[in-house]
Amino acid sequence: MKWYRAIWLSCEQATFLMSKKEEGKLVFKEKIQLRLHLRICDFCTRFQRQVRFFTRHAAQVHEHSGALLREEKKEEIRGMMRE
Template identity: 40%
Template sequence: MRLMVTCEEATDWISRREEGKLTLSRGLRLRLHLFLCVFCRRFNRQNKILIHHVHHHNDATLSDQEKKAMADRLRGL
């Protein structure tokens, strides 16, 4: 088993983790990758923001102000 994972694997595992479908072994390897990779850390933060907004706004339409605020937060990461 390889200890390091690729960015492609890491982004896939980030999504699986949000769904609760990540093994303990992969979770630990993902944490190591995130510690070392600034790009995947950014993807992880952006993914968390999107998941948060989807869960809190899935039945509502976002106002223009809310859309702008979300876009600004994603650009600022």
């Protein structure tokens, strides 16, 4: 099973390559390695799904925070814009 050892990734390597994949930075061998790993490893498949889920929603955090700028600060800015 030498060929297998040569291309099998550890979970650590596999999760690392997932980030490179997002940037389109995988070389051919890595693409094959990651695909093979994900076909066999349930944990990494799950990891990938969960990470995609929260990274996809990260940009909307502010829409749900309800944070408001202090009124005094608003007044200060209005004042500066009058000058």
